[in-house]
Amino acid sequence: MKEAIGHKRWAIAEGYIPSYGNGPEPAFTSYETACILNTSDQDANIKIWIYFSDRDPVGPYELKVQAKRTKHVRFNDLKDPEPIPLDTDYASIIESDVPIVVQHTRLDLRQAENALLSTMAFPAATN
Amino acid sequence: MKEAIGHKRWAIAEGYIPSYGNGPEPAFTSYETACILNTSDQDANIKIWIYFSDRDPVGPYELKVQAKRTKHVRFNDLKDPEPIPLDTDYASIIESDVPIVVQHTRLDLRQAENALLSTMAFPAATN
């Protein structure tokens, strides 16, 4: 493989985790996911910042994606410094110390992990 | 955080708000949304222009997204200078005085705010 593909900063402007048990459907039906691909030969140290409509951003949430690996990060699993609140609009910035590719996907747990939507995240103009 | 991420002009070529009560499904089942993320340390003054197939564009619709905040703007809520007509193809241009990121999402109200689709808007080549 050639040089690592991607950028070091990405944005996802849409995010929303529905709450449990408030409807006729199964209580928890979807997962917000940031699929991260690290094609470089170095581990990627990732920092995620969560933006809200009515208070300051929270973060960084820190995690690692090993060299030449992919990790599908579920926003529901981010717990430190604090869980992402349910029923709340949010957005996110993903930063890495090596180039990565980020794709935003929402999974529907009722359909064997079928995705409901997917879009590439937005890469910062400067790598 | 480093410098603000994004562009000052974005385009969404697809838009359609179905009318009320014309089918077996719940009358009003989806929301067209422009999710806007402002990572800068200044408030973003936003102007939205709506384009149609058969008449001149309408706008600007004006709103503000505060510094380091996200706002999920529902096209259904845009009222001034005039509501967006139902059952009508439209497109939109979103302009800001600071860099922003814009993601186009359609929510399905029947499924606890699950999204039906999502795509990054198209950024103008010149920032």
Add this chain to the structure above:
Amino acid sequence: MKEAIGHKRWAIAEGYIPSYGNGPEPAFTSYETACILNTSDQDANIKIWIYFSDRDPVGPYELKVQAKRTKHVRFNDLKDPEPIPLDTDYASIIESDVPIVVQHTRLDLRQAENALLSTMAFPAATN
């Protein structure tokens, strides 16, 4: 408004129009659409080329999008030089003499024109 936004050549790599009447669902349930936005002050003369897996491309299909207008073009409606065959993988190139923005959307007619998917088309690097 400032200068026109977009590019003069766009690609959509995915396309498929299902045939009529071959299942329990309503016979014709979706529309492939290329949503075109022309923000310039000149009419856009559009040429569409359809690519196949096993024969030469067909086109150009010619149409116009007026200045400061949007047009949601259904591939099903393209008839000249020939209709797009059903149950067939295809892809498309959209060319314009002024900058435009192109978004690929598939509509589901069973749900009051809700979209099933949407993504920005791919713009050619050279405008």
Add this chain to the structure above:
Amino acid sequence: MKEAIGHKRWAIAEGYIPSYGNGPEPAFTSYETACILNTSDQDANIKIWIYFSDRDPVGPYELKVQAKRTKHVRFNDLKDPEPIPLDTDYASIIESDVPIVVQHTRLDLRQAENALLSTMAFPAATN
């Protein structure tokens, strides 16, 4: 037509093929697809690399897309050097010796090949 449109390296950060027969729905309900468009006048020699969360990438999977043709490649059909495991997160890199356009689409076989999602893949900054 003018020069070929696209890039020679693309990334798709999301991938998942559900296993057979583990639910009330029809056993195999979706296809992960990389839709490739080759507008050049030369055949494209394609190499696909699959990335995982816990082991080294596998590849190359090799295939050809003829000049001025499109091919909708189903990841389920990739068999050499080994089939892509089911129920497993993966990502992919698609390389070509001529410029191509790549769109990631997931088809739902229960609905006459309707797509569940679609997004342009991410092009490498250097062509």
